[in-house]
Amino acid sequence: xxxxxxxxxxxxxxxxxxxxxxxxxxxxxxxxxxxxxxxxxxxxxxxxxxxxxxxxxxxxxxxxxxxxxxxxxxxxxxxxxxxxxxxxxxxxxxxxxxxxxxxxxxxxxxxxxxxxxxxxxxxxxxxxxxxxxxxxxxxxxxxxxxxxxxxxxxxxxxxxxxxxxxxxxxxxxxxxxxxxxxxxxxxxxxxxxxxxxxxxxxxxxxxxxxxxxxxxxxxxxxxxxxxxxxxxxxxxxxxxxxxxxxxxxxxxxxxxxxxxxxxxxxxxxxxxxxxxxxxxxxxxxxxxxxxxxxxxxxxxxxxxxxxxxxxxxxxxxxxxxxxxxxxxx
Amino acid sequence: xxxxxxxxxxxxxxxxxxxxxxxxxxxxxxxxxxxxxxxxxxxxxxxxxxxxxxxxxxxxxxxxxxxxxxxxxxxxxxxxxxxxxxxxxxxxxxxxxxxxxxxxxxxxxxxxxxxxxxxxxxxxxxxxxxxxxxx
Numbered sequence: 001x002x003x004x005x006x007x008x009x010x011x012x013x014x015x016x017x018x019x020x021x022x023x024x025x026x027x028x029x030x031x032x033x034x035x036x037x038x039x040x041x042x043x044x045x046x047x048x049x050x051x052x053x054x055x056x057x058x059x060x061x062x063x064x065x066x067x068x069x070x071x072x073x074x075x076x077x078x079x080x081x082x083x084x085x086x087x088x089x090x091x092x093x094x095x096x097x098x099x100x101x102x103x104x105x106x107x108x109x110x111x112x113x114x115x116x117x118x119x120x121x122x123x124x125x126x127x128x129x130x131x132x133x134x135x136x137x138x139x140x141x142x143x144x145x146x147x148x149x150x151x152x153x154x155x156x157x158x159x160x161x162x163x164x165x166x167x168x169x170x171x172x173x174x175x176x177x178x179x180x181x182x183x184x185x186x187x188x189x190x191x192x193x194x195x196x197x198x199x200x201x202x203x204x205x206x207x208x209x210x211x212x213x214x215x216x217x218x219x220x221x222x223x224x225x226x227x228x229x230x231x232x233x234x235x236x237x238x239x240x241x242x243x244x245x246x247x248x249x250x251x252x253x254x255x256x257x258x259x260x261x262x263x264x265x266x267x268x269x270x271x272x273x274x275x276x277x278x279x280x281x282x283x284x285x286x287x288x289x290x291x292x293x294x295x296x297x298x299x300x301x302x303x304x305x306x307x308x309x310x311x312x313x314x315x316x317x318x319x320x321x322x323x324x325x326x327x328x329x
Numbered sequence: 330x331x332x333x334x335x336x337x338x339x340x341x342x343x344x345x346x347x348x349x350x351x352x353x354x355x356x357x358x359x360x361x362x363x364x365x366x367x368x369x370x371x372x373x374x375x376x377x378x379x380x381x382x383x384x385x386x387x388x389x390x391x392x393x394x395x396x397x398x399x400x401x402x403x404x405x406x407x408x409x410x411x412x413x414x415x416x417x418x419x420x421x422x423x424x425x426x427x428x429x430x431x432x433x434x435x436x437x438x439x440x441x442x443x444x445x446x447x448x449x450x451x452x453x454x455x456x457x458x459x460x461x462x463x464x
Contacts, residue, residue, distance in 0.1 A: 043347065047340055054336045146350035148359040150445035158445060165449060168395040225388035229440050233361035239350040242358035248384060279339055298331065 003190070006204035010212050010259075017258035021251035030254045031234055032243045038261035045268025050276045057298040061286045066105070069288050084289045096284050100129055124188065131181035134174040137161055138217075141172070145232045146239040169221055179214045182207060206272055209263055216256040226250040362443045365435035370428055380411050380418050380425070391448065394422065422454055433457045 020026035063069055067078025083089050095101040108121035141161060143154045162170035186207045189199045220226050230246040231253055237244040267273065279285065312319070312326055319326050330336075345352075371377060379386050381393070400406045401420045409418045419425045430436045433456065441448065 043344065046343065050336060050340055051330070054330045054333060056331070058331050143350055144445040147353050148443065151353070155445055155447075159447070168391040168448070169446070225392065227384075227388050228444050228446075229361055229387075232444055236354065236359050236361075240354040240358055241351075241356050246361070250388075276339075276343070280336075 002199060002201040002204050006201050006208050009205060010208040013258050013262055014212065014216075014255050017255040018251050020258075021249075021254035024245075027249070027254065028245055030258055031245055031249075032238065034261045035238055035257060038264040042264035042267050045265075046273070046276060049268050049273055050280070053277070053280055058282060058286070059297045059299070060295055061288055061290050062283050063288045063290060065283050065288070070291070082288050084287050084292065086287065089285060089287045093279070093285055096281070097278055100125055100132075102284075103128055123184070127181040127184040130177045131185065134178040134181065137174045138172075138178060141174070145228075145235045148232075148236050167222075172221075175214070175218055175221075179211070179218070182211050182214060186211065202271055206263070206266070206270060209259055209266070213256065213259045213263065216252055216259060220250070220252055220256060224250060224252050226253050362439040364437075364439050365432055368429060368431050368436075370431060374429070376414075378413060379429075380409065380416075381413050394426075394450070397422070422450065427457050431457055 017030055020030045063082070065082050067081025068075060069082045070077045070084040077084070079088050080091050080095070083092055092101075103125040104122065106121050106124055107118045109116060109118050111117075137157055140154060140157045144150045144158060147154065161172045161174050164171060164173065186204075189195050189203060189207070227246075227248060227250070230249050233244055233246055234249070263272075267275075309327075312328065316326055316328070366377075386393070397409065397420045400409070407420050409420050410416075411418060427433070437448075440446075
């Protein structure tokens, strides 16, 4: 059900863009207005969503992360998994954000001859890592179409990505990795009954959309060639707020742009916000220093505190009379 | 808001990354390059046509050159029948392509630099002289 619906929506976007690309006026909508609107939605929506999350109080550090917490001197602390200091937290966040350490520890439960056994399962981690890093490289590579002159680091990404020099234009490694990884992530939802049973349209739709972006991009580069100089003039026009729309741009470009615009506009309202959310994971970004630092529950009423010192000041004479020891005479 | 300072730093990095191309351009228009087609050899032509039509050459010349390379180097076929006008052309980058488009700097490089493309034609082929001197 979710599969047909998500695929249907993605195909509908493609057909709408193909039809729209035939009319010059609609090309203006698809190539200029839609990207602007989608990009604005993305930026504003993303910031709004993160600020919305920032309003959630963080009352107490969550110490139940894997690894030994800071304890007595003769008990070895797991400094990376259960840090009590800022550098430790930065280390844990680095491995989480850049290398998906939590996912690396993913395990798989299986029935083997009647016994439930747990074993390592690294494929999801591997393809997730491939997918995200390829996506990042592809995004940076695309800067060459928005910027003139093209900065050196973008050229370097482009050069390294095509370093195998297969064919002309050269095959990008990330195109291969990205497509394979999406197919794995989709195949996992199709073929694994456990994962399929908890997959929703919100899981399939982004995957089909990303597959659509990859396929149209690869088609444009290798099979249905488009005028790259014309396309760059559109995109530089967008980035410099001098929009232009030259003639003779292939319809597939507008499909690609419609897909990317959909992705950008959909982003802040979807599971894709894990991009921002990973930085706000309380079990990852909070040092386990509950026993060293006093954390006051943020929604507490301002409690009137009666300290022992004040108590003793108030009752000192009575305490002395009753023979109770006091700290101050 | 909790930990607002840290969150604002994160959001600033996010916004800087995604608006980098916009900030880089600073809103000043950059016209697309126009490759120059006024070499003496082209002006001598009565029918100013490339080996195939303009749209095909503009979008797919790199695949076409790759095809020519395979024909010449791997299959030893040195003649190409144009689908545009049925003429026969010598399959040769230096003697056919570069004969007309002798202005590498104003023709090839103008778009290649703009699109940040670095073809490795000249790893093997000899660059046209004019381009070399100016480099």
